[in-house]
Amino acid sequence: MAITANISEKPGSMWSRRPQFLTSSLLIYAALVFWAFVSLFPIYWTITTSFKTAVNVTQGHLIPFVDFMPDWKGWRSLGLSPDTIFAESTVRDEFIRRFFNSIVASAGASFLAVLIGSLAAYGLSRFPYKFLWMKNKDISFFFLSQLILPPVVLAMPFLVLYKHLMLLDTLVGLVLVYTLMVLPIVIWIMRDQFDTIPVELEQAAMVDGCSIWGAFMRIVLPIALPGMVAAFILSVILCWNEYFFAALLTSSNAKTLPVMVASQTGSQGINWWSMAAIATAAIMPLILIGIFLERYIVKGLTAGAVK
Numbered sequence: 676m677a678i679t680a681n682i683s684e685k686p687g688s689m690w691s692r693r694p695q696f697l698t699s700s701l702l703i704y705a706a707l708v709f710w711a712f713v714s715l716f717p718i719y720w721t722i723t724t725s726f727k728t729a730v731n732v733t734q735g736h737l738i739p740f741v742d743f744m745p746d747w748k749g750w751r752s753l754g755l756s757p758d759t760i761f762a763e764s765t766v767r768d769e770f771i772r773r774f775f776n777s778i779v780a781s782a783g784a785s786f787l788a789v790l791i792g793s794l795a796a797y798g799l800s801r802f803p804y805k806f807l808w809m810k811n812k813d814i815s816f817f818f819l820s821q822l823i824l825p826p827v828v829l830a831m832p833f834l835v836l837y838k839h840l841m842l843l844d845t846l847v848g849l850v851l852v853y854t855l856m857v858l859p860i861v862i863w864i865m866r867d868q869f870d871t872i873p874v875e876l877e878q879a880a881m882v883d884g885c886s887i888w889g890a891f892m893r894i895v896l897p898i899a900l901p902g903m904v905a906a907f908i909l910s911v912i913l914c915w916n917e918y919f920f921a922a923l924l925t926s927s928n929a930k931t932l933p934v935m936v937a938s939q940t941g942s943q944g945i946n947w948w949s950m951a952a953i954a955t956a957a958i959m960p961l962i963l964i965g966i967f968l969e970r971y972i973v974k975g976l977t978a979g980a981v982k
Contacts, residue, residue: 718958724951725749732947749948755956770935770953777915777931777957779846784853785910789903791854792861797891799862800869801877815866818859826856826919837924844926852920857910864909868902869895905971912961932957 724732726745736742747756754764795818798804799811806814833852834843842848872895880890918933925934936957939950965972 718962721951721954721958724947725955727948727951729948749952752946752949753952753956755952770956773930773932773935774956776846776849776929777933780849780853780921780929780931781911781914783846783850784857784914785907787850787854788857788861788910789865789907792858792906793865793899793903796862796865797869797895800866801874815862818862821859830923833920833924843924844928846929848924849921849929849931852924853914853917856917856920857913860913861906861910864906865899865902868899872898901971904968908964908968908971912964915957915961 720737723737723739723745726739726747726749727736727743728746728748731743739745747758750756751759752766753770754760754762754767755770759767799815804811804814809817837843837848840848842851876894876898877887877890880894881887885893916933917931918937921929921931921934922937925931932953936950936953939946939953
């Protein structure tokens with residue numbers, strides 16, 4: 676017993692450091708809880724606002740059944756409330772079209788960006804290039820540097836180009852511009868993915884009779900598939916939330932959900948309940964993606980961090 680007491684009271688022992696360890700852990704968890712609250716509060720506010728009336732919105736009531744009684748006014752304005760879901764509604768039809776446009780534009784652009792970006796990233800990872808003074812690293816940085824360019828700089832060129840090509844207010848035009856928007860990110864992610872795959876695997880496959888394309892399709896592609904999924908998910912999220920080009924290059928047929936959310940303003944003010952209902956319906960797919968595909972998103976964000 677004496678030996679035990681002496682060990683527990685020895686300076687620098689685990690028991691003497693335990694209060695400091697608990698204090699630091701509590702501070703870390705408190706900071707994480709606070710940051711989670713800051714991050715999730717806008718989502719909570721948006722969802723609760725979709726169930727408020729005008730009075731509750733203006734008075735800033737926050738807690739349902741305590742500060743206010745939930746109402747289906749926001750969802751009723753979209754034709755998505757329980758009492759209007761089976762009735763005819765032009766607003767609901769418009770919402771469904773915008774939702775479909777967002778799906779087509781986001782998924783189509785992401786698929787095209789992953790297809791083109793994977794090939795470009797594989798070439799930059801495996802073959803030496805030189806264009807003027809630029810080599811592989813310079814070319815990769817050039818692709819990534821396109822994200823620095825503000826989208827407003829491209830407004831006039833895209834308007835003129837799309838007008839001559841008759842791509843204004845079309846889903847094809849939106850898919851093309853979204854592809855250009857996310858292509859640098861896909862190349863960046865996929866090049867790091869290919870860099871982590873040993874070249875010896877392809878060399879062994881070519882010794883066995885595979886061509887370069889055969890080694891890529893049979894060996895490299897299956898290994899890099901999780902990275903491609905991560906790049907696709909990140910591209911879908913970025914395209915889904917894009918507003919500037921959707922508002923600039925569309926007018927009626929190809930409008931997406933972000934444009935519809937912004938359109939809930941009029942001469943008499945902002946329909947906060949309708950805007951909140953549309954925003955809630957718009958973020959639900961992203962929330963589901965974040966919950967069920969989180970590991971792929973993290974893998975894409977940390978691609979190439981450990982070699």
